Structure formats: structure tokens, C-alpha cells
Amino acid sequence: MGNVDFATGAPLRSGTVPVRPYIDADYYEAERKRVFGRCWLNLAREEELPAPGDYLVKDLEVLETQVLLVRGDDQQIRAFHNVCLHRGNRLARDRCGNARGFMCNFHGWVYDTKGQLRELPDEDQFPHLDPEKIALKSLACHIWNGFVFVNADPEPQTSLAQFLGEMNGAFDGFPFADMQLTAFYHAEVNANWKLVGDALQEAYHAPILHRQTVADAVAGPDNPHCHLASMRLHGDHHGLSVHGNLHHQPTPIEQIAFDYSASPIYPAPAAPSDSQAPGVNPRRESAWIFDINVLFPNFHLDPSGTWYGTYHLWPLAVDRTRWEFRIYMNPPKNAGDMVAQEYTKVFGRFVQREDLSTVEATHEMLRSGALTELHLSAQEMPLLHSLEVLESYMQGRP
Amino acid sequence: MSIVNLPEGFEDLQRFVGKWSLATEQERMQMRVHSSMDEISEFYNTLSPRIEEMLAHLEQFPAQLEALPEADQQLATLGLSFMECSRIFEMWGAQDVHCANFPPERLGFAPTGSPA
Numbered sequence: 216m217g218n219v220d221f222a223t224g225a226p227l228r229s230g231t232v233p234v235r236p237y238i239d240a241d242y243y244e245a246e247r248k249r250v251f252g253r254c255w256l257n258l259a260r261e262e263e264l265p266a267p268g269d270y271l272v273k274d275l276e277v278l279e280t281q282v283l284l285v286r287g288d289d290q291q292i293r294a295f296h297n298v299c300l301h302r303g304n305r306l307a308r309d310r311c312g313n314a315r316g317f318m319c320n321f322h323g324w325v326y327d328t329k330g331q332l333r334e335l336p337d338e339d340q341f342p343h344l345d346p347e348k349i350a351l352k353s354l355a356c357h358i359w360n361g362f363v364f365v366n367a368d369p370e371p372q373t374s375l376a377q378f379l380g381e382m383n384g385a386f387d388g389f390p391f392a393d394m395q396l397t398a399f400y401h402a403e404v405n406a407n408w409k410l411v412g413d414a415l416q417e418a419y420h421a422p423i424l425h426r427q428t429v430a431d432a433v434a435g436p437d438n439p440h441c442h443l444a445s446m447r448l449h450g451d452h453h454g455l456s457v458h459g460n461l462h463h464q465p466t467p468i469e470q471i472a473f474d475y476s477a478s479p480i481y482p483a484p485a486a487p488s489d490s491q492a493p494g495v496n497p498r499r500e501s502a503w504i505f506d507i508n509v510l511f512p513n514f515h516l517d518p519s520g521t522w523y524g525t526y527h528l529w530p531l532a533v534d535r536t537r538w539e540f541r542i543y544m545n546p547p548k549n550a551g552d553m554v555a556q557e558y559t560k561v562f563g564r565f566v567q568r569e570d571l572s573t574v575e576a577t578h579e580m581l582r583s584g585a586l587t588e589l590h591l592s593a594q595e596m597p598l599l600h601s602l603e604v605l606e607s608y609m610q611g612r613p
Numbered sequence: 614m615s616i617v618n619l620p621e622g623f624e625d626l627q628r629f630v631g632k633w634s635l636a637t638e639q640e641r642m643q644m645r646v647h648s649s650m651d652e653i654s655e656f657y658n659t660l661s662p663r664i665e666e667m668l669a670h671l672e673q674f675p676a677q678l679e680a681l682p683e684a685d686q687q688l689a690t691l692g693l694s695f696m697e698c699s700r701i702f703e704m705w706g707a708q709d710v711h712c713a714n715f716p717p718e719r720l721g722f723a724p725t726g727s728p729a
């Protein structure tokens with residue numbers, strides 16, 4: 216299983232990666248502009264803004280800005296820097312809501328949901344301004360499978376479709392919009408954003424780090440080192456299918472939780488089907504639990520058959536990251552199903568804390584300078600790929 | 614919410630309501646990590662033979678806690694606390710995973726539901 220890149224047929228590569236990108240403050244400063252300032256970044260699901268006037272304010276610390284996402288009367292979702300054009304005051308002050316427009320609370324400039332200036336108090340005193348030509352500073356904003364992406368580059372080098380490349384159609388048919396946000400956990404982690412992301416894009420660690428939780432569901436005697444069921448590189452991004460142990464013996468309560476859930480829940484093995492989205496478990500491996508898709512640079516989209524999870528790794532500093540984890544599941548059919556689904560949330564929390572339990576100590580030890588490089592197995596090739604893509608942006612590739 | 618009697622047939626679980634019928638996931642997590650192993654073990658051992666009956670009973674209600682009659686709501690939150698405690702206890706006889714480096718208090722909980 217999993218000895219080749221399923222996308223190209225090329226053998227998986229092992230190798231070394233440098234430590235510097237994880238700990239160096241200058242590297243981080245350059246990353247902010249060359250990577251986060253140029254790549255498409257996922258900020259929301261479109262269901263979070265169902266009606267015209269619905270808005271969300273999102274912190275984008277890595278670019279030292281705040282983004283205002285708002286659905287216009289024309290149903291389009293737009294993204295703006297949350298700043299009044301007059302004297303630079305923060306415009307929307309609530310984190311979310313519904314508004315016909317936004318009034319700056321400094322001097323009362325009012326913008327509509329398309330970002331156009333609508334009211335300019337004491338307009339006569341601004342003879343140099345044509346209010347009709349004034350609009351909030353926008354960010355490029357596009358939607359893919361219901362995920363709202365923005366690009367802070369005033370002239371994005373790629374469209375979202377070009378950026379996603381072969382990932383584009385991979386999830387066609389996946390019922391993202393039918394699922395609901397079942398759990399949302401977040402934490403501030405004292406480690407570089409890539410160390411956090413790296414811990415979430417390989418399965419080699421599962422038999423050891425997750426020995427108390429998910430190890431038996433994903434490894435087991437047929438696959439003791441939890442080799443991936445498949446792996447594929449798609450341009451800047453990649454996908455991994457995580458092996459599921461078909462001999463996994465659920466504990467009594469785990470079995471009951473599965474039995475009373477209307478649709479299979481984590482950590483039950485998932486059943487692949489031909490009607491599934493083409494890029495989800497593309498080899499239709501029967502011993503499968505879920506996929507990990509890393510959409511460069513910081514968004515993980517992890518679908519199974521009947522649920523999906525997402526991670527966002529938001530850099531706050533070279534050694535600080537805001538980690539966000541969401542679980543989306545089929546809405547429970549009744550209160551019994553809802554209680555059974557709780558099992559997945561609790562289980563997920565344990566696994567997440569295990570994953571987060573190594574990254575801070577890792578960052579501290581890397582900062583010591585004792586190591587200059589790290590060794591990756593062929594099963595950890597996704598980390599190698601992520602760093603190669605990162606380096607290509609850092610070298611200023613067009 | 615004040616304590617009410619659990620639905621008929623679940624009277625034997627009444628003594629757990631005051632401690633474990635908690636409305637939010639964060640409260641239930643806190644209760645698990647701040648309870649003694651004796652308390653968790655008694656809770657688990659008493660509820661595990663009853664959890665299927667509880668789930669079957671709750672299947673007649675919609676999946677919104679607030680929409681349930683008070684007695685059934687308390688039964689549901691008791692079930693949610695049971696799910697909170699059961700996994701790590703039945704696998705490892707423990708109340709939490711070995712995660713000294715990342716204690717549960719460091720997790721933030723954000724609102725959920727539909728729409729996301």
C-alpha cells in the first residue's frame with residue numbers, strides 16, 4: 216500500500232528538511248508577505264452568511280489586518296479590509312451580525328454591503344473627493360465548494376481555480392452543505408504554524424502518540440506503522456488517505472455510539488462508495504477511515520464518508536499559532552442520535568490534545584539550535600512537499 | 614435549570630442528575646477532569662447497562678436540547694456526560710488522556726449548530 220504518489224505514479228520520497236524555516240524570525244517575516252500575502256486563504260463557509268447583509272469579521276494577524284466578509288443584496292459574498300477610508304478607524308465593531316451597511320463610529324461615514332460609500336457627512340468640506348468613487352479596500356474573494364477564500368494580493372497571481380489546480384474537482388458531490396458544524400475547538404499554541412500543521416499531515420505517529428485513543432482504529436496487525444492507504448500530490452497541495460483497521464474491536468460504548476448514530480461516526484471505519492466524490496479515498500480502499508487534504512498553506516480539509524473535519528493554522532508569530540479545528544457531521548435525526556454523536560466530539564478532543572501535546576516541546580527544542588535538519592520517512596513525504604512548495608514561494612516564484 | 618425527576622423508568626439514575634446533568638460540553642468536560650476516579654467509576658458502571666435504553670428513549674425527541682421536556686432534557690445531558698466520561702474510562706480506567714503538555718483547559722469551545 217501507499218508506496219507511490221497515486222497522482223503521478225512516482226515513488227514516495229524520504230529525505231531531510233532544514234530546521235530554519237520553523238524557528239527563524241526573518242524567515243517568518245518573509246513568509247508573511249511571500250506566502251500568506253499571496254496565497255488564497257480560507258476564512259469561512261458560505262452557510263455562515265446565509266442572508267443578504269450577514270457579515271463576519273475575521274482576524275488575519277499574519278497580515279496584520281482584519282477582514283470583513285459580507286453578503287450583498289446581490290447574494291455575492293465580498294471581502295474588505297475592516298477599515299474606514301476616512302481616517303483609518305476600524306469599521307465593523309461586532310464580530311458578526313446582519314447590517315444594511317456599516318457606519319464608522321468616528322465621523323459617521325457609511326458604506327453599503329457592496330463596500331460603496333453611501334453617506335459622507337458634511338460632504339461640502341471634502342471638495343477633493345467624489346463620494347461615488349469611494350469604496351472600501353477589497354480583497355479578492357471566491358467560493359469553492361462553499362468554502363470562502365480570500366487573497367490579500369492586490370493583484371492575485373492566480374485565480375482560486377488555478378491555485379487549487381487538480382484539487383478543483385476532487386470534492387465534487389461531497390455533501391458539505393448538508394452537514395452542520397458539530398464541534399469547533401481552538402487554542403493558542405506556542406509553536407510555529409508549520410510544526411502544528413506537520414503534526415496533522417502524517418499517520419506515522421498514530422501507533423505511538425495516539426496509543427490511548429485512535430491507534431487501534433487506524434493501525435493494527437495488518438499495518439502496524441499505519442502506512443497511508445494512498446497519497447497524491449496535486450501542485451501546491453496534497454491528499455492522503457488514512458488506513459482504517461478493519462479488525463478494530465470497538466469498546467462496548469463505542470459500539471453503542473455507532474449503533475445509535477444515524478450515520479457512521481469517527482472512529483468507525485468508513486465505507487467507500489462509487490458515488491463518493493472522486494478525490495475522497497480515490498483508490499476506494501476498503502480499509503479506510505478518512506482523508507487529509509492540505510490546501511497550501513494553512514487549511515486542512517479532512518473528509519470521511521459521512522463527516523468531515525477542518526484545521527486552520529493561523530500564524531500569530533514565528534513561535535505562536537492559532538489552531539482551529541471543526542467537525543461537521545450530518546445533523547442528528549433525534550436526541551438519541553445527538554447524544555451518540557457526542558462520542559465523536561469527545562474522542563476527537565482527546566486525539567487533538569495528543570497531537571498538540573508534542574508541538575510546543577518540539578518548537579522549544581528546535582529553537583535550541585542543536586539540530587539543523589530533520590529526517591522524514593517516505594510516509595512523511597507530505598511534510599517534505601509542503602516545505603518544497605513553501606520554499607518556491609519564498610524564492611519568489613511567479 | 615432546577616432538578617426535576619427523570620422520566621419514568623429512569624428513577625434509579627436520579628442521584629446522578631445534580632452532578633452530571635450539565636447543559637454545556639465545556640461544563641461536562643470540566644466535571645470529568647475534576648471528579649474523582651471513584652465518582653467516574655460509579656457513574657460509568659451504573660449507566661453503561663442503561664445507556665441503550667436512554668438513547669432509545671431519546672430517539673422520540675428532536676435533536677435540540679431546548680426542545681425537550683425538562684425531565685428528558687436532564688436525561689439527555691446525563692447521556693452527554695456519560696459519553697464525555699466513557700471512552701477514556703472503559704479503555705484505560707482513567708479520567709483523561711496522558712496529555713500533561715496540553716491540559717484540557719487550553720481548549721477553547723466556540724458555538725456550534727446550523728448554520729455553521
